[in-house]
Amino acid sequence: MKIGLFYKEKNNENAAFVKEQLEKNGFSLDNINPNVVISIGGDGTFLQAVHAYINKLDSIKFIGVNYGSLGFFCGYTKEDIPELIKELKEGLSVKQYSLLKGEIKYHDKEQVIYALNEIRIENPFHTLISDVFIDKDKLETFRGNGLMVCSPLGSSAYNKSLGGALIDSDLNALELTEIAGLDNNIFHSLKSSLVVSGNKKISFKGELSGTMVGYDNLSLNKEGNLKEITVSISDKKVSIVYSKNNSYIKTVRKSFVL
Numbered sequence: 001m002k003i004g005l006f007y008k009e010k011n012n013e014n015a016a017f018v019k020e021q022l023e024k025n026g027f028s029l030d031n032i033n034p035n036v037v038i039s040i041g042g043d044g045t046f047l048q049a050v051h052a053y054i055n056k057l058d059s060i061k062f063i064g065v066n067y068g069s070l071g072f073f074c075g076y077t078k079e080d081i082p083e084l085i086k087e088l089k090e091g092l093s094v095k096q097y098s099l100l101k102g103e104i105k106y107h108d109k110e111q112v113i114y115a116l117n118e119i120r121i122e123n124p125f126h127t128l129i130s131d132v133f134i135d136k137d138k139l140e141t142f143r144g145n146g147l148m149v150c151s152p153l154g155s156s157a158y159n160k161s162l163g164g165a166l167i168d169s170d171l172n173a174l175e176l177t178e179i180a181g182l183d184n185n186i187f188h189s190l191k192s193s194l195v196v197s198g199n200k201k202i203s204f205k206g207e208l209s210g211t212m213v214g215y216d217n218l219s220l221n222k223e224g225n226l227k228e229i230t231v232s233i234s235d236k237k238v239s240i241v242y243s244k245n246n247s248y249i250k251t252v253r254k255s256f257v258l
Contacts, residue, residue, distance in 0.1 A: 001088065003027050004034030006049035007041055014067045015040050018081065025085050036088070036241075038063045039074070043157070046073040047216045050116055050238055061094055063241040072156050072255050075242035083243065092241045097169065098198070100151050101234035102215060107225040115215035116238060117154030119231050121204055122146035122179060123211045132176070133203040134196060142204075143187045146179035149202050149231040156255065164193040169248050172198035172233065203230040 003022060007015040018040055019029065037060055039049040046064045053060050063084065064074030071077075076084050087093070102113040113119065121128065128146055132139045150159040152167040155175055160166060164177040174196050181189035196202070208226040212219055 001027060001036060002030035002034045003088075004031040004037045004053075005029065006031075006037055006039045006045065006052060008045055011040050011045075011067050014065075014078070017078070018065060021081050021085060025089070027088065034060060036061045036063060036092075038065060040065050041067050042071055043073050044217055047116060051216065051218065054114060057099075057236060057238055061092060061239045061241050063092075072251060073153075073240065075240075075246045080243060087241075087244065093244045093246075094239050094241050095169075096237045096239050097153055098151070098172070099234045099236045099238060100149065100154075100174075100215075101232050101236070102213070103230045103232075104213060104220075104226070105228040107227055111220075113213070113215050113218075113220070114234055114236055115154070116151065117157045117216050118148050118150035118159060119213070119215045119229070120146055120148035120158075120179070121208065121211050121213055121226075121229060123208075125210060127182065128208065128211060130204045130206040130208060133205065134176075134194075135200050139194075140189055142178060142181060142189050144178060144181035144189065147204055148177045148179060150175045150177065151233075156252070159193070160256075162193075165195065166252065167195060174198060174200065174202055174231065174233065176202055198233045201230050201232040203228060 005015055037049055039046040065076045066074035100115045100119050102119040104111040122145060127143050130142050132142050152169045152171050152173055155167040159177050162177050164175055167173055175193055177193045178189055205228045211226050
């Protein structure tokens, strides 16, 4: 088993400790072609780790060791390192999750992006106007700051901050959430998050000049000729290792209630 370590500079000391424990137990380290990637930090670091190895997801399992402020993806803490070492030797508890796929159309090109948490369009400088479609059915013409589609995993991230619902991570679903929609005597929007089956597609269409496309911790440069983006559940999956004592409800309670 080849293990890669992914961390930010501020966690150099913590990474050195994890490295020492791995080497002491006979594991080899390889950040180029790892079988397992251990993310050391919080959820932001974990997302960066997934995107760093986005083209090798079929052959990698991801483990989060929480040294950050929030560790929804991180099934282990520093105190759990002995348990993690044991599970690396005896067998890991792995769950697979589908990534989101964003198909972007400009007037002169097309592009595909992938995200673990969410894909969003935003325009903080002037009102974004976009028709919203669920498959081929028009839901609304939205006016406001932005729109977001999240996965069940991403429902606990930015989506929750916007008032969206938490979705059990075992469900196959998409959640549409508005960002600061206009609501007055002339313009109205749904004003509620909408959860749909994972076999559907959610599309934003219009003349989206100056609109930014964001996905997880990444963003695309503003394109003046953006015209459409369609979000769906991807065939691309990520394998995440959690402690065998971990559960979704325990994680929700630890992250948001206690």
